[in-house]
Amino acid sequence: MDLGMFVENNERIERQKSAPIHVIVGNPPYSVGQNSANDLNANVKYPTLDRRIEETYTARSTATNKNSLYDSYLRAFRWATDRIGDHGIVAFVSNGGWIDGNTADGIRLSLADEFSEMYMFNLRGNQRTAGE
Incomplete structure (x- = not known):
């Protein structure tokens, strides 16, 4: 949770943080950005969450360009992993780019x-x- 952002x-955030969560299920949003201001799909900055991505996914990635690691669905992965702590289940429907993409090697190592x-x-x- 980002106390500085909200x-x-x-x-309410402090109350939520103290409540135990053992299962997180979802279909995180996929938002690589927007083509125009009318798309209403802009990536929002979350300083605390982005710092956690930098400390984990980005730090362990061998890719040169690591911008895609800050996508909204990968932020959802990082948030959920941090939120459940040492006990729990995270179940998401997502695209599969992180499964075998070069940039995602740090995500796979972290997970x-x-x-x-x-x-x-x-x-x-x-x-x-083309599909397989």
Whole structure:
């Protein structure tokens, strides 16, 4: 949670942080940016969350350009992993670019260290490839 970002909600955020969460299920948003101001799809900066991505995914990535590691669905992965702590389950529907993409090597290494078990169902629906 980012107390500096949501100052008006600090009391509620602190209450939420103290509540135990053991399962997070979702379909994180995919937002690589927007083409025009009319798209209403701008990436929002979350300083605390982005710092955690920098400390984990980015630090362990061998890619030269690491901008895509700050995408909204990868932010959702990082937030969920941090939120459940040492006990819990995270289940997301997402695109599969992080499964075998070069830039995502740091994500895969981090997830392997942070979870005792991982199950991924790759439906091979990447719109940027011809499919398999």
